[in-house]
Amino acid sequence: MNTIVVATSNPGKIKEYQTLFPNFLVQSLKDVHYEKEIEENGTTFEENALAKAKQVSKDLGIPVIADDSGLEVDALHGRPGIFSARYAGDHNDEQNNVKLLEEMMGITDRTAQFVCVIALYFPDGKYYLSRGICKGEIVNTPKGKNGFGYDPCFYLKAYHKTMAELPMAEKNKISHRAKALNQLKELVYENFSDK
């Protein structure tokens, strides 16, 4: 089976990529035994996605996908943004959600968006970037068990549900990640399939 390496340590992202690419074997950094630290010092999703994909692609000598994503809340002037994973603690989804709802207490403007930037990097230095956005609102009380990260706090008006109440197949039709990936799908099929 053709493989795609996604330069991520986030199991939630890997599950989604595997469902989005049913004909490929999607491998995480752990799966390919990549243990080197990856610096995410960028000031934008684009810079961080590129840094992750570039480092791993150069080291492994193969094309690599990376994803930098997060939640931008309008009333918080776009925070937590690129710091979404480390907002309250180190990659602690539960603590992040508690902190978010505390910060949003008493605020009536609940609008927010999920952002995902995907970088596809080739070892010869060629690369592509794509950005996907999904708009919603921050709830008062988290709901749902699916997905990961801020999904239980992210309400989708059209579905009357939080992102964490949607089955993965539904999330994958409308998510920021799916939208970003759709723009790169052709390139992935061209470059990752056996010719």
Ligand code: ITT
């Ligand atoms: P890698 O860098 O190893 O890929 P990470 O979790 O650190 O994993 P990011 O720096 O891109 O990745 O941070 C993404 C964070 O944004 C993630 O941990 C969640 O808190 C949030 N996030 C991104 N996409 C999300 C989604 O689809 N649903 C809910 N939260 C999401």
